[in-house]
Amino acid sequence: MLGWMTTWKVKCGIATYSSHLIKHLKETPIILAAKDEDSIGGLEAGEFRCWDKNSSDFSEFFDLIKQNKITKLMIQHHPGQIVFSDLNGLLIKLHELGVETSVTLHNTRERPLIYRKNRIDRAIPSLINCTNVIVHSNHDMNRLSKMGISENTHIIPHGIYAKPEDLVPLSLPEGRKIATFGFLLPNKGFRELIVAFSKIKGTRWDKLVMLCANRGDSDRELLACNSLISKLDLGNDVILNSEFLDDDVAISTLAECDLVVFPYQKTKESASGAARMAIAAGVPIAVTPLEIFSDLEGAIELPGIASEDISRGLSHISDEDLEISRDYIEKFSDMYQWRKVSGMYQELIGGDSNE
Numbered sequence: 001m002l003g004w005m006t007t008w009k010v011k012c013g014i015a016t017y018s019s020h021l022i023k024h025l026k027e028t029p030i031i032l033a034a035k036d037e038d039s040i041g042g043l044e045a046g047e048f049r050c051w052d053k054n055s056s057d058f059s060e061f062f063d064l065i066k067q068n069k070i071t072k073l074m075i076q077h078h079p080g081q082i083v084f085s086d087l088n089g090l091l092i093k094l095h096e097l098g099v100e101t102s103v104t105l106h107n108t109r110e111r112p113l114i115y116r117k118n119r120i121d122r123a124i125p126s127l128i129n130c131t132n133v134i135v136h137s138n139h140d141m142n143r144l145s146k147m148g149i150s151e152n153t154h155i156i157p158h159g160i161y162a163k164p165e166d167l168v169p170l171s172l173p174e175g176r177k178i179a180t181f182g183f184l185l186p187n188k189g190f191r192e193l194i195v196a197f198s199k200i201k202g203t204r205w206d207k208l209v210m211l212c213a214n215r216g217d218s219d220r221e222l223l224a225c226n227s228l229i230s231k232l233d234l235g236n237d238v239i240l241n242s243e244f245l246d247d248d249v250a251i252s253t254l255a256e257c258d259l260v261v262f263p264y265q266k267t268k269e270s271a272s273g274a275a276r277m278a279i280a281a282g283v284p285i286a287v288t289p290l291e292i293f294s295d296l297e298g299a300i301e302l303p304g305i306a307s308e309d310i311s312r313g314l315s316h317i318s319d320e321d322l323e324i325s326r327d328y329i330e331k332f333s334d335m336y337q338w339r340k341v342s343g344m345y346q347e348l349i350g351g352d353s354n355e
Contacts, residue, residue, distance in 0.1 A: 001030060002349065003070035003099075005051075005061070007081065008033035009041040011183070011215040011244050013273045014076050014106060020159055024342035030068050032061055034081060038216055040244070056086045058093070065099065072349055075103045079110040083118040091126030102132035102349060104156075108140045109268040109291075121147060128152070132348050136271040137295050154348060157295060158271040159341035160333045161247055161280035169252040170241065175206030178314070179257035179283070181250065182274035184218035184225070184242055189263030189288065189305065191228055196263070196310035198232040203315060207237055209257055211250055214242040247277070254281035259322065261314070262287045265305050271295065279333050284325035286317065298328020 006018040008031050022029060031047040043049065050060040065073070073094060077087060087103075094101045110120050124147050127133050133153045135141055144153055178197065182188050190212055197208045214222050222242055229238045245253070254260055260278035262285065269292050278285050279296075286300040287293040288310070293301075300321055302313035 001068055001070045001072070002027050003032050003065065003068065003073040004029040004076070005032045005073060006034075006076040007036065008047065008049075009039050009043070010034075010036045011038065011040060011213065013183075014078055014081075017106075017158070017273060018076055020161070020338040021342045021345055024339045025346055029074070030064070030070060032064060032073075053081045054083065056089060058090055062093065062097075065094075065097065070099060072100045073102070074345070074349060075101065076106065077103050078106045079118050079120070080107075083122075084110065084120050085117040085122040088123040088126045091123070091130060095126070095129055100131045102134065103127065103130055104134040105140065105144075106136070106270055107268050108135060108143045108270060124149060134345075134348070137291075139291055139294060140270050154344075156341060156344045157336050158273060158276055159338035160276050160336045161251060162337060163255070163280050163282060163333075164248040164252055166248075167252040167255060168249050169256045170245075170249065172209060172239065172253065172256050173207055176204060177207045177209050177257040177259075178205050179209040179211065179254050179260045179278075180262065181211045181254060181260060181277055182213075182262070182272075184212040184214050184221050186221050187265050187267055188212075189265045189310075190221070190225055192265065192305070192307040192310055193261060193263040194225060194228050194232065194234065194238060195307035196314060197238065198234060199307075199311040200315050201234070201237055204317075205314065207239065208234070209253070210238065210240045211245060211253060212240065212242055213244040215244070218242070250277055251280045254278055254283055257281075257283055259284050259286060259314075259317070261285075261302075261310070262293065263302075263305070263310050264288050264290050264292065266290070267292050275299075279329050282326065282330055282333065284322040285329060286314065286325075297332055298325045300325050 007015040033049045034053050035049045048064055050064050051058055127149050134156050136158055260283050262275055272292050288302050288305045303309045
């Protein structure tokens, strides 16, 4: 029996990632989910909430491993949910139980100087003994190799969403539109983008469409963005939607825009799920020069992360640049549809995927 340790049915990128992968697996795994009060759906048969985030107590989790006779386990790991020292202990116990364990590391850059329990090197001993360690990029692979983790590592890119057959976009105003998408968090650079847009509005770009979901922890950022929009007199030119949109609605709305910008300021994440939504929409993409976007062939790289850099970069994007980006994005989308990425996982854990 296959188990899958993840966040589940919550407003979380890893929960979304897991749900799309599992949809195409031949065997539906037992879901061993984090306990979360902010769920967006009830649990079904074979789905359990059995571990607390940022806790070293996995007793309930291990009881379910034994009760369901789980012999293979896939862990979707993020250090913001399980610190690396606790991951190490968890993996050691699973090894002792004879569970064939694979881990996807969604962040390999976590090496804090103060909170040393959450340094990735704290999990090196157990990661070396895992059946598979899955990462998203060559940067991740090289980072792990320098730590002595190489023989069991595999690169599996983040999946791409299928474009809806029937488009269901939100109503948008006329004009040439820049869009952005993702959870409304300070490090995503949405305020910098608003300022940048204010400097180029009316040149080649008319509207800024922001599909930026508030997970419930973004009230201050939402207030800051709305205040900035008002201060810069952009009320008629910036559309800020903070709802958690269905995938089809988000992709359809992004498809109505001319460019999607990801103005991230800083992040240690290995891949951007939000960028994959724009790829699914088939729209040209512009990004700040961060490692998280290094695997996005065809993305237009902006000269920096400051609002001045973003506005300068956007003002210099030509129609030819947009077409080149669009062509690359469409090819990238075909290569890494979720069903294909799920097949890569299935090959590692055994069996066939539902292609």
